[in-house]
Amino acid sequence: MNTSISSVVVYVTYHGTPQDRFDRDYYIAAHLPFVMKAWSQYGLLGVTALFPAPEQEGTVALCECVFRDEGAVEAAFASPEASAVMADVPRYTALAPRRFRAVAL
Template identity: 60%
Template sequence: MSRDATVTIYVTYEGKAGARFDRAYYVDRHLPLVMHHWSRYGLVEVAAFFPAEQQAGTLAICECRFRDEASVDAAFTSPEAPAVMADVTRFTDIAPRRVRATAL
């Protein structure tokens, strides 16, 4: 697999300092759930990033690497996608935003 063929999706959560975001649940439960459901469609890696200090703005970033564009589409339209999305309310009230990144 060529790294150039991979597609990166960043999922960000923006909010006020102190907004409900359960980091432990996100890392220990949600991300494994995402990998479990979407690895069969071509998700190859997930990673979570948090700001060094709690402040308003970006509270969390998830980097999702997919094998290719078809993998992204397959995962987000899969029968498992509703379960992945429904799990979001277990760790936050913030609506996630998705951004496709391209290498420069």
Template identity: 40%
Template sequence: MTSYIVAYPATPGATFDADYYMATHMPLVHATFGPHGLTGSRVLFADQPDAPFVAVTTLDFADAAAFAAATSSPDAAAVFADVANFTTITPTAMRARSA
């Protein structure tokens, strides 16, 4: 399994619409990446005011090839472009593998 972790750093003055993220963005992620091997996701929102991140999402893919296929598909551009619809934060991301 390969995971893609997307973190949204807490940034002074930044906005993040959690309702849009859950109701619109995450369904778009699943609809777009699912056919390429996305097997699941987990979204965590900060539960303290001084947290270093507003939200952290883990996307799980069958393997590295599935991740590459999903993120390089022509439809992936819509997922990345949608970020501007819910936040002014520039996310940080990393790919990880299970031990």
């Protein structure tokens, strides 16, 4: 993906053990398209899912969300659609998502 210097990356991580439920198929096929549909109108440019080896304890899944700018991040997370996005989480995991922003050096 070609992003501009002003774009903002938000990482969403899920931490747990190999025994914790995380439905990768649902996450990729349903949740991420749902997030794109809900937040692209606010400036979400793209999402990418990454999964470490299943037998490792720690990070179970990581999603990279690229937003147009800081205003887009704020608008998406404050939007009426944000509660529906969060309500979808139990469909694929009981793990709590953690968010953090990456900044260019």
